[in-house]
Amino acid sequence: MNKVMLIGNVGQEPEVRYVDQGVAVARLRLATTERGYTLQNGTQVPDHTDWHNVILWRRMAEIVEKYVHKGDKLYIEGRIRYTSYDDKQGQRRYATEIWADNLELLSPKPATTTVNESLAAPQPDTKPEEGLPF
Numbered sequence: 001m002n003k004v005m006l007i008g009n010v011g012q013e014p015e016v017r018y019v020d021q022g023v024a025v026a027r028l029r030l031a032t033t034e035r036g037y038t039l040q041n042g043t044q045v046p047d048h049t050d051w052h053n054v055i056l057w058r059r060m061a062e063i064v065e066k067y068v069h070k071g072d073k074l075y076i077e078g079r080i081r082y083t084s085y086d087d088k089q090g091q092r093r094y095a096t097e098i099w100a101d102n103l104e105l106l107s108p109k110p111a112t113t114t115v116n117e118s119l120a121a122p123q124p125d126t127k128p129e130e131g132l133p134f
Helices: 058-067 111-120
Strands: 004-010 015-019 023-034 048-057 073-086 092-105
Touching: 004 048, 015 058, 023 058, 048 058, 048 073, 058 092
Parallel strands: 048 092
Antiparallel strands: 004 023, 004 073, 015 023, 023 048, 073 092
């Protein structure tokens, strides 16, 4: 089984491109951090941060384009893919990517969105006007 589950923060603005027939592809960098701790003998073990290259396709990529920004907290579920390519100098390079199968936004919505939604919502005491299709 090839399964990865990550919770982390987006390190920079996601890059979204459209390929064949308008299929969206998003690439983002996700930082996951293991918190430091203190051993019984008093030795401090510092925090450890790993960076992950995450690839999202189709609808998830469109969601990333609209709603995900640098610093947002995400839950990503997917699988590890290993790729290789030749750089500009002709050197063979290897990359490890996470191809996402599931995405959950864990950052709270901005306050401005909540305010706008509450202004647009009907008041509890009001009744819809007759003739409107509710």
